[in-house]
Amino acid sequence: MRTSPVFMVFLGAAFTLGIAVITAELWRLQVVDVAASKENQRRQNTRSILIPGMRGRILDRSGRVLADSRPSRVIMCLPERFANKGGITNIANAVDSDLERLSAVLNLPRPPGLTHERIVRHMRESSALPIYVWRDIDDTTLARFAERADEFPGFDESVRAERIYPFASLAAHVIGYVGHDRPENDTAPSTHYWEPELKGRSGLEERYDGYLAGVTGEQRVLVDVRGFKPRAADAADKEASVRQPADGLDLVLTIDAPLQYVLERQLRGVLGAGVVLDPRTGAVLAMASSPTFDPNEFIPVLTHEKYRSLADDPDHPLLNRATSGTYAPGSTFKPVTALAALDAGADPEAEYNCRGVFTLGEFRLHCWDRYGHGEIALHRALRESCNTYFSNLGRMVGTNAIVRTAREFGLGSKTGIDLGAEAPGVVPDAEWKLANSGEPWYPGDTCQMAIGQGMLLATPLQMAVVCAALANGGDIYTPYLRARDSWMPPPKPMRRIHARAEDIERVRMGMRAVAEEGTGKRVLFRYGERRERYRLRTTCAAKTGTAEVGRGETRRKNTWVIAFAPYEAPTMAVAVVVERGESGGLTVGPKVHEILASRFGEELP
């Protein structure tokens, strides 16, 4: 016996030591550092998915639904049901062939965006999410799918929320439209996937997106090594909702849908815009731009072709002319000139002899009445819209006084309405002219500005604010579209026009004369077929405007009316512009009459 049993003791000790080393390392790995491993594992095998809340509705002031969320049936492809097909290429091929088959069965064309490459990318990047194949399935198609669903185990139907605008194009420029986008969520940097969310792209949908969209929820799902949701039942209960999505809030507007409808009907077929304000608060009762569009056509997706056809249309249907279209206000600016002059101390009774043309050095300006109005004072000059009188008035009070008053009325700067894009317009002065055209200011420029021409530019919304200020006696309100909650105090005016009350009243009386017997007769009266006159069942005041723009071939007239009613305690202030009209009184007057008549009615006196 050469071998010593003692050797066995050493060997046993070595074995024990080896096992002990391993045990110590296991203790470190499994017990001491367990949190790190668990966290790494969680990071590896869970994905969080952002789930948008149901988007809020948009209602008019009486609760009529202008924008709603409706259920939309979709047929979707569930990638995990193809997971057993092997590699990504095989899976994508299987999805492809099933898609073609299903497309034939349902008689629906395969969505052009859903190419083979798109499917491969989806499998690579977001295989825990379904692929929405067809949206807005009708009942017949759905029934056909349900009948043969067994043949397509990788596909399923589901309901998703889609936007609908029940009144189609009504107030389209105000409401705007939505697109699909990634939900916003700053608190989830670990987010891997998201369900597309409806996101406001324009108008109030964009302006109040955070309010309408609600709070995005977050769901954690377990994914396997290839990123598919596991089909094993015991894995399913590890799916956890970290935060339930919260539905968005309803947005109530100041818009009055019937009035909005009347305004839009009056603008149908012409290029133009109109705004109706409540002069007591600045609330926008109606706002329209023509031509318009139907936001429903953007759903479920605004195709590139559709967008291009709208964007490239020479009439610019997507442009909201009410806030972004700038026009020379023409004679509708004369009340502003008049107030500037009265404030500067001009005598309203002083007469000026209109001979049909106004000359100042080389500057010549024709009155629309080429025979001249003769001896004329402020009241009749407003009523007859005498250009020479106001040119002379402008020359007398000077540029600065007119500019100051115009800016007090809010011209030349944004009104601050709660609606995205807005143009500030232009109230030119010497500095502005030098900067923009490089030419000095001529006295003739002042005369041009006094009658609302030349470089002066205003949006219909701005002129509505001017009209509202004239209506309420000089208060400038910030126009707004979102209705104030009932507990909120009535809005305060942003500022007051610097003018004596009797001066404002003098201008208002002039505007009343415009409507009753001047250029704006068709605002107050409608002439029937037998020349009978229908009169608004209220009193009103107005000012017409016919601004000549362009030269030569492009020479055209943009026609205006601003009006408010009732004269004594106005509740509506209207501004309407129609491009390429004949004259303010003839082209726009009857339209404003219809708008006021829809509210106050008309009578045959």
Next chain:
Amino acid sequence: MRKLLHIDWIMFLSMIGLVAIGVVFIQSAGAARQIAALHAAWRSHALTAIVGILLYLGLALLDYRKVLKWAAWPCFAVAMVLLLAVLGLGDKVYGGQRWLWFFQPSEIAKLATILAVARFFGRKEARTDFKGFIAAMAMLAVPVVLILAEPDLGTALVLVPAVLTMLCAARVWIKGLVTILLAGLIAAGALLGAVAAAEREPDRAKREAILARIPLHPHQIRRLRVFLNPDLDPNGSGWNLRQAKLSIGSGFIYGKGIGKGDQKLLGYLPPSVSMNDFIFAVVAEEAGFRGALVTLGLFLAMLLSALRVGATCNDDQGLLLIVGISTLVFCHVYVNVAMSIGLMPITGLPLPFISAGKTFLVILMAAFGLAQSVALHPSAPDNPENQN
């Protein structure tokens, strides 16, 4: 047959416990997959174990001295022929040519070599001088070279220490053994050092040049690099190690419950390894530190009771046999678990009794059947039977 009542029960029962653990976790690892063959793997493991236990008890009843006398050399010869055959005829699996029909000849060769060495140096007249050392090296070199040619570095890596420990126990020319040991350590250190130097080399071309000169297969170099730097390629060659560590680390003390390991259910621990070389990760994830401790404890109980049998058998052949097989199993356990937790480079070695692998299970049971035979057939110091 009554003799069977006198077997070493600790050794037997701890083996049964390990096989049971194997059946349970092979079932668990296989159930996560859609493939029917994997679902049934636990059943074939259990059936193989039953065959193995019959073999175990049969060999326990035979006198191991007779077995060694009549079978050691023929077994060794057959095993070497099979190793040659597998190089010519074998099927390629995962980069190695290890399979001949339904079994792995290298597993048989491991036991055959141990039997031959035990037989050779267990005899009274065995030479333990330089010539004996040369003979031992020859007996070791033939299977090791053939196994390395497959290539199956892991198997070679456990066979060499097992045989060297036997030679150590037999006191064969200690200087030679020490030289071999030092040479092995230096070689391993040099390889690892070369890879480490390459890792630190910022210039890509120079790095490639250094790596190209290391006399190892590319996949072995990759494993060494991952061992030195586990975050080197987490989605490629570092994947298995990273996922195994995540499995084990997320198990905590109590585990996630049998069949509920996320890593395996979700396919992060690849199905190709979860019931084989990396089954310990499944055990540690689902049964936790507790389960891992029980498993390691059963191994230790089995090995220590085998050593006790060897120490008391009064026979060099029996003692060497037991030293050989228990060192072999210990090396398997140590290398397998250590690689799963990043203490050693990855080498494809199964966990004895637990990993799915029919050849290895049968061979192991046969080996421990012979160890039981040592327990059942003790020798008196002056027993004439001891003289053959």
